[in-house]
Amino acid sequence: MTAAGKHQASRPLGRRLERAGIRDVAAAAGVSITTVSDALNGKGRLPDATRRHVREVADRLGYRPSAAARTLRTGRSGLIGLTVTTYGEEPFTFTEFAYFAEMARAATSAALARGYALVILPASSRHDVWGNVALDGTVVIDPSDHDPVVTELVRQGVPVVSDGRPAGSLPVHAWVDNDHEEAVLGILDHLAAAGARRIGLLTGTSTDTYTRLSTTAYLEWCQRVGQEPVYEAYPAHDPCAGAVAADRLLARPDRPDAVYGLFDPNGTDLLAAARRYGLRVPDDLLLVCCSESGGYAGTDPPITTLSLQPRRIGTAVVQLLIDAIERTEGIGPAHPVQQVMPTELIIRASSQRRPHRTTVSPPRGPARGE
């Protein structure tokens, strides 16, 4: 065959120094390329002797299959994108920082455990970067209303799973989120039970679902229990604005006697503001904030925090995504899979008026009666 002849002939001169290729292994082992591939990937029908021999030769030659070639042929890169909606030009959000870090960590672990690696790709990336990397799927943290990148990806058939329920009609394949309403209601009830009469809220001005759902839950709760809402909203991506907002909240004439802060730094912000106004926590002011930072166990007083459990979420998101990727590339379910994860309220001194009275419960029985 002319084609074959030409191909063979051109081989030697095209050979560069560089690493050993599959051909070299085949030649060294005295078998065909196919046999090498099959032996290394455990695929064909080969006697164990051949398999062992090929593996040994490959090892000796320091053979590493080319990731690029494999990706080209199989259409799988083993790469998962991790996207964060950005405020401003920085690739990550400042506000949910500890959250993001924890979540990313868990996601990385989970992906690695299944043989995938994570690529950090902020939504605001130059478009060419998105085009230049072959992704098997993408995790989107807190997708914004009609994220162009996400829509584009979905249109191209790339599986997308979001952390946080998608706003608008973003066609993600699945999402994972906390039950934010329930979490807020739980906190408000907790504060009310601790004796709060007027609970304030420190919230954000952005339109993401977390902020929106939490705020509405607060407003509804107020309406239900007949309390006038007392809240301050600030641009959550501005680290200084939080301190200012906390101050404003405590400076109000209708000053709350308990506050829940939606963002991580709100705990210290509020604590500092309380100190300025001579308010003792928890005696004059009960405090809770949403944070993943362990630092709140060591403040004076320790502050009750709501954990969104980013580790669980990160793991779940990646599992869902990889499931979608590996679901024979076939089209997934029409409706996105949705998974709601629990939150955890870590109760510390700042939200308990009585100074740590250990209540001994009765020996047995459902000690429910008051």
Add this chain to the structure above:
Amino acid sequence: MTAAGKHQASRPLGRRLERAGIRDVAAAAGVSITTVSDALNGKGRLPDATRRHVREVADRLGYRPSAAARTLRTGRSGLIGLTVTTYGEEPFTFTEFAYFAEMARAATSAALARGYALVILPASSRHDVWGNVALDGTVVIDPSDHDPVVTELVRQGVPVVSDGRPAGSLPVHAWVDNDHEEAVLGILDHLAAAGARRIGLLTGTSTDTYTRLSTTAYLEWCQRVGQEPVYEAYPAHDPCAGAVAADRLLARPDRPDAVYGLFDPNGTDLLAAARRYGLRVPDDLLLVCCSESGGYAGTDPPITTLSLQPRRIGTAVVQLLIDAIERTEGIGPAHPVQQVMPTELIIRASSQRRPHRTTVSPPRGPARGE
């Protein structure tokens, strides 16, 4: 030509649905594949009319060049690995967490700005993951003594730049680090100037260069000024051990009247311990810790921190790496490029004995005299 004929003939049946390839664009535009490639990459000698036409057709077809194919051909993936030495099984270190997050953020930005994306790849990853992704280079944070992954990468000719000077004789292409000795000496002098008589150190048991250099600097300083060293070392990756070590340090009979903590959580750890022993900060105990957390501005009292400037380091590391990658693939300098970055001491109340006396400096002149 037989070869050509065969190739052409086999084309139609191999065609799958899927996205438009470069061939489709070529056909639709009525030009050759070469022309399409050149037009899109601005490479060949083409009249602007052709270029525009091809671009337009490509746009209409929604053509996206295949990243895998490009990588295969050019040998460049546009991907940079970000590796963290791990303690335990988690992919990142707990202790330097804020540091890591900030650093990663800056590195991501810097990489993106130059058209690269970052892949998170813990050193402890399953080996197959490392093999399955084509990296143009790798950033290694805090490389351990003889990291097998790093040596392997270097052997393969992949550029490696490390954050933190490499221990042992790890053959990295470049490294970036702070001047840890100078930083520690600066802090000790600062504390001494604030009236400290016996400065203690909260340090780690691990052998990384940061811990080692900082500790030696402390010991040397002690020897120089004739102070008996007072320190406690603990496994820095254990979040609880820090609190215990802080407690031990302040429980000692030769209790220090000033402490520098090498790790991020040490500030709160020490503050809590001081509170337990009834020590007032800064009156009875001066405090400094190394941290990137802005939270220390809001503690009571605010704590003086040493910032390692992870943002600058992350940026520098990536710049160095990409320079190495793009240096015509040629062999870089024999000696690794080394770049020492400044640290910043953010002085707050915890390390100043006088309660914030605003010293008005004389109108002009080098007011240096005492």
Add this chain to the structure above:
DNA sequence: CGATCTTGCAGAAACCGTTCTTCCATAGGG
């Protein structure tokens, strides 16, 4: 007017691992 240079574009090799198809040989069944 012929020779050389430039421009505009096409052809095909190369990249490299996987997969599809084909082929051989041997053993077992009819």
Add this chain to the structure above:
DNA sequence: CCCTATGGAAGAACGGTTTCTGCAAGATCG
């Protein structure tokens, strides 16, 4: 004894891009 089933392995196609080579035609120059 022939046919088939199956284990074992080889060969070629494939994927999509870049890049090197090279060919025509028009432009320039002597």
